[in-house]
Amino acid sequence: MAGLARHVDPDGLMKKLSDSPGQRHRACTNQAISHSTPYSSRYASASELSKFRIPHDGAPAEAVHQLVKDELDLDGSPNLNLSSFVGTYMEHEAEQLLMENISKNMADADEYPAMTNIHARCISILVHLWGVQKGETAIGSDTTGSLEAVHLGGLAMKRRWQEKRDAEGKDKSKPNIIMGANAQVTLEKFARYFEVEARLLPVSAESHYQLDPDLVRDKIDKNTIGVFVILGFTYTGHFKPVEEISKILDAYEKRTGVDIPIHVDAASGGFIAPFTHAKAGGSKWNIELPRIIWRDESYLPKHLIFELHYPGGTEQSYTLNFSRPGAHVIAQYFNLIHLGFTGYRIIMENALANARLLSRSLETTGWYECISDIHRKKGDHNYVKGREQYEGSTSADYNAALPVVTFYLSKDFRRKCPHVKQVSINNLLRARQYIVPSYALPPNEDKTEILRDETVMDTDLTDILAWQPGTVSIEKEQASAGEQHKNRHKTKHPMSKGIHRSVY
């Protein structure tokens, strides 16, 4: 209906075309009677539940529950959504804790002291996981998603820079921030909302789709408030060379006296790199590095901290939100305590092993080549036709990255079947309910269109089969779409035009 609604007024049509429109005013949602069910309400009967305005009278809870549940059947299944970088599975006990605490507000520290303690424990666990150094006071806060974390990091870097420029009596009207052109959309959003020039550095196949340290060296200056470095590039899962960039900033500081911090956007990698054998490519990426923001409270300008006084004490707050759910913090604590380091390691190694299996299977068909390189021997980044697939033992033997598989139709396949559009794979998978995004790589490499899958699925055969369009054949699918032969080569991918930033 959403597409149709652009051309017609569906509600107006429903009203006009339903049985006995004249009777509609006498709609009978007035009594919460037991034989009222969703199937005796919307559209089909005399009772009417309005969708866009609050109904005059309500309806029985079980009827509304069923009605909403039915509508939500149109959504994809989160378990088959391989598009967003999130695992959605939670154990029953975690779900139970979520439900038991769903009404608690994280902002009410005085009212919920036990939950506030659990929040503090989560921060302590995480900063230790991320390499807190002896004698330093790493800080943290729960956030509603990584966007808030990115914006808080950016804001602290901006304020720190402004305070230094103020103290030196220097101009502070032109702050800039460095990030790769592959940056997730929330990073650019920070720059736009907080009025900082975004210096987007192109990424390329040569830089393995990572932020290029040489370009960082060229683009930083005295007005650079910081560098956003993504640990787990959204398009291909690659980890960026955080330590290498940190060293460039060290050298710059030595030369100019200007100290530029780094915010590591570890939205996806922060919970993978600490656990896998591959870590984050061997080098340091976390708060062991001196210029990583949040490693010590001295990085957080005092002016940004709000002190909230309540009868039981004082809470220091550095968040964009005030009220926010607390149940998720409790569920996070459950996971940390329940799984422990070993549990997380097993899950992450397993996800990487599955992703390697899928990558090898895709390449072995000859239909696809992978841009992601987690299945290649450490140091080998590129697909070489006919080369035997490498088999190591743990993730330490392979290139380190997220368990993400990014692939496209192989050159051989495209030569043989030039009329087949890559987006067909995405459509065929969608027909099997898998959601796999299809888009172009960031500017500079945007002629390359990719399909990307975040792999947490199990290794069973049906999953692997879903990726092989060979049985019915995508050629047949295209042919049956009635494409004229003469037009086949002209077919344009819908995403090849316009702005398309990676959002997950």
Ligand SMILES: Cc1ncc(COP(=O)(O)O)c(C=O)c1O
């Ligand atoms: C690298 C990166 N940064 C930031 C975000 C935004 O995260 P959230 O949706 O939790 O705000 C994402 C989301 O996938 C991401 O992959």
